[in-house]
Amino acid sequence: MSSDERVLVVTDTVRKDIGVPIYQAALERGCDALLMEMKPRVRSGEEPPRAVEHALIHTDVFILVTTVSLSHTQARKEACKAGARGASIPIQSNDQDLVLRTFARGGMTADYPAMSKSIGRMMDRLKHIHEARVTTAKGTDITFTFEHRRWHADTGIVSKPGEFTNLPGGEVFVAPFSAEGTAVIDGTFGDFGILDEPLKLTVKDGYVTSAEGGHARELNKVFDHLGRNSRNIAELGIGMNPKARLCGILLEDEKVGNTVHVALGDNTGFGGEVSVPFHFDGIIKEPKLFLDGEEIDLKDYVFGAMKTTA
Template sequence: MWQKKIESAGFRSISAFRNVKKPLEPNIDQDEEVLILTDTEHDPAVWKLIAAAVRDLGAHPIISMFEAREMDYYDPPSSVGQQMKDVDMVITCTTTAMLHSPAGEAAMESGVPIIAMDGGLTIDMLTNGAATADYNEVERLEYEIGKRVFEGGSEAHLTSEHGTDLTLSVEDRVFLYREPDPDDQPLELYEKRPGFHAVVFPRGEFNVPPNPSTADGTIVFDTTMHHLGRLEEPIELTIESGTITDIDGGYQARELERVLAEYGDEDAYRMPTEFSVGANPDARVTGCQREDKNMLGCIHIGLGTNADVGGEVHSKLHMDGVIARPTLKIDGDVMIDEGEITVLD
């Protein structure tokens, strides 16, 4: 019945339906209770599509809708947080990123895995771009980027056409993903780090949680940033010993200053706390971080919390910004040249 409803909606929905099942099929068993989180600002077509896919797999979708949160990483209502620990699986389909909210972390710690499709996922993003990728290839690229770009490296030097010029240390901060087996089904849940029982979709990145105190220089975001969406002009951040000391640019730079002052804390100004290279050849610029930060060869850099990616910084905020065509040297060797990863086959 559910699949017939999808088919009657036309080719666009059928394509989205097939893609949304990619992270569900390897991870959801028949008769499981699957809690789908969504909010009042999210397109209902997306969570309805996810619910249809869950039902098509023989599991039982439960929809929990609440008022949209003000910022990424903010918790759902406390009753929903409790419910997240009482089901077999959680799927986040919210306007804001919720995987690494305290409630998300508590659910994973209790043994409930999460499939994260949060951060403003759209039907277009399920029909085109990153969601359409061959995820065996994406997982191969994630592993190869970790091994060939970062493993054994110490000093990173990042530059870009818009003025980025940043040095930082990645020494002893590289944690390789599991080496993929081409015969395995991609997007299968496994514990990347202790307590991290999650799959993100769409995806495609290799991330490093650097020690931010080793970083100095300038970061210029030129593509997209959490909360701000597509950048109309670059945002320049001055970094001294891993702390943001100045933010320059247009009205979106002023909005970033406001968000940090109003919603952040002292550690929200720590940067970079995440340093990631995109690994999805089909990802494109949409204005939504769920897709944009996965573009092959781009780099996204985070501020604030990095405990969720293996670091030690705890903050009320985490925000990523994207540099589309970076050049990255590790210990003097060029690994990425204007967005092209030179060390991949």
């Protein structure tokens, strides 16, 4: 942020413990800063108030420090279309010590330029692949097809108008064209945090046909309330941050190296066609990843490339 930029910090009544200090830091840098505090949203992907939406498209830089994610809202997408650049920092935890540790350690402390090189190496490998298969010892066996869908890199570095990141950064992701198989979520799932019991999702033609296990009852209520689009397999992501650790805060957990994540719901912000006010990511630990039938070593891409840049 430079002193001649308009900076908007959006927070809520729960997450102002982080939002207010970030706003104060923007003021200290001499920015024309504005703080907006809103009522917490119910679920990730739910739109903010109209006043926030309006402010987002009339700023240069935005920082969304909220309880649940605004990343996949139309308000955020329209802000980037209007030329604003920014970051989302959604934190669901009520454990303030854990929240502060997330900022002091973990994924926020990665060497971002070096990690960007690792991500670039992974992106080169992902060019022109037609399908990916993910398996685990716990029962995951799901295949994704992509057609002409484009992979995206989140390096955590945002310097150009219209760019956007979640912090901490460190993942590559895509909106699959379709998916088929079984995904066993055994890490964090959406706003529920770390699962005590794995969540098994059965997928056919790109949509969840059944959910069993951890928080399946709550998820099925979302499906009933929001309809078929909330069952969409919205995203396949690969964690690329060597400093991130599984802690129950999704924005950290989805970046953990040697994990993949599968998201449900909206994917219109990164090349998909399904619009719904819902986006939940599920972390799958210790996966095997096959690209067009060839297994790749995720650890080498995350940690090996980092060693070569040290």
